[in-house]
Amino acid sequence: MLIDTTLDKSNYLGVFTAFPEQFTKTLELIGDKKVEGKFENVIICGMGGSAMPYDLLAAYLSYKHIDLNLYVSRTYSLPKEASEKSLIIISSYSGNTEESLSCMDEAEAKKYTIVGFSRGGQIEERCEAKGYPYVKYPEEPAEFQPRAAIGYSFSSMLYFLMNSGLIPDNKAEIRELADFLSGFDLQSRAEEMAAEIGDLIPVIYTTDEYQNTVARIVKIKFNENAKYPAFFNSFPELNHNEMVGYTQKAEQFYFIFFKDSTSHPRILKRMEITKDLLEEKGAQVVEVEMQGATFLQKMFHTLLFGDYLTTYKALANDIDPTPVKMVEDFKKML
Template sequence: MDKSNLREVIMNYPNQLEIGRNFAKKVKPKTPKKIDNLIVCGMGGSALPGDLLREYLEFQPTKKTAFPVIVEKGYHLPAVAGKKSLIFISSYSGNTEETVSCLKEAINKKYSIVVFCAGGKIEEIAKKNHLPIVKYSINFPHFQPRYALTYAFAAMHQVLTNIGLSDRIPGFPKIDPRSMEVYGEELSLLTKGRTPIIYATERYKFIAQNWKIKINENSKTPAFWNYFPELNHNEMVGFSLAQGKFTVFFLKDEKTEKVDEINNKRLDITKKLYEQKGIKTAIVPIKGKTFLEKILNTLVLGDWLSYYLALQYDQDPTPVEMVENFKKKLAHK
């Protein structure tokens, strides 16, 4: 069923960080000496690098990164955008209409802009307006934006490094996707015929969100995510009367910093409460030596889960036909 060989993409994409860094090595935009915020505009898979960048800078802070990162997933810049904002425009295809709209708005307001794309309308507009461009060049047939995550994250971070707004990542972790493949397939069997739900602590909420997205797009089935402590104030009550079959995956870092210990305690208690309600659960360990390594290892595990779940459902994991059909209908006049 894997007609586009997504397995090969999963085997390779986690270790493409250096390539992404090289895409951006010469890009050095003019920005205010001190920025108020970084706004990353993108949709779907092209928003994921912004989400990862935000989490990385939040949990690996330096004096240089004392600014908020906002990921805008819509047609307009957020209200906090201003002359001291740095705008990253992210669209792998270069044709995402929401992101094109944000780009035009940022140009009209004469904000500092960097464009990240592989071509399309966004590249054309950027060239016309003499904007700095980080252009992706990924020669793989049927490549999907959701797997440009590592390239784009590294490229975005490199731009910040180029202009002194972040420190260089000291060393990219070496990820071994093959070593996680069997475990990922085993996890997929736990949720076959059930709706998967992914929970993580606040530190790792990006991973939970990403698992949900990959299950949606690769496995073609619903999935949901949330994070501690927020879910203890609302969502868990809904499982008093669960209206279906669920598997809840708890992503847990046993070696987390003290600040996250209370959330791990919340996780353990919630798991027991769910099991008392007859809900299927599984702890998924988060492993790695660094924050970035932990994120990438667990992302790949979610890729394997979604990949093998797709095969169990007789689905080709690469295409997203419903999205493409929707775009055609939206463009139809």
């Protein structure tokens, strides 16, 4: 073991060992829960980890060519696409996120169709009082973080949409995903890379279809788990602008290329050339091959690796990965 894990006071690493179980637990939890009716669009209202299901669902639906108008609100109000023909999903792990509750107020005032997803809090209370459909996430220890619950939130919303007839039912693929994720030991390489990063700033690059899922979410996990700055972008767009910025000071960054070997041949060529150019400028570049036979397997395998990587990065810097003190301090000042 390269990194001392005694600072992991809440056993955050253990959360990821159990992560595949989130998909199977949620299937039992959802059962036949659904909403009746036809909708022109679905709007997810959430912040932070509770908005990540939107990015994951949008990427999955796009890849599968499933026609569903899906939108997100990461603020206090509903987007312009909201109407009486919308299904409004109010998402907050705690059930008390003020932006999500503000969207709920607006949806209630306009008599839109509402469904709530949370572990409890005001969302649960209001859904039960008004008779709205409601999905309650499984109980976890108090220190369990919303950012670690994306298996619960993604799969529960996916199952709910399937049950409601808004997208094709493909629950078997999710069961296969849980089995697939259970078959990997990701910790060794994640620990090695975390130690290797040192004082360098991570930059996460992947292909366009994974930009708002893998690249963005791993970047966020560096911020929240490791309490460390990080950046992200995707091929081929970065070849038209961002890479020029590393003409100088490239040696201060640690580039992580998450690589899908089934990507367009020109994308793979771009990744190869970009790696060579960055290394010529003194940068350290590491390629991580995405594993899996399906889009979901590749996406969640890489996200799980990112969780281990960023948690080990926290421990390498003598930081407890679980708390987000700056967020809590901010809330007290707001």
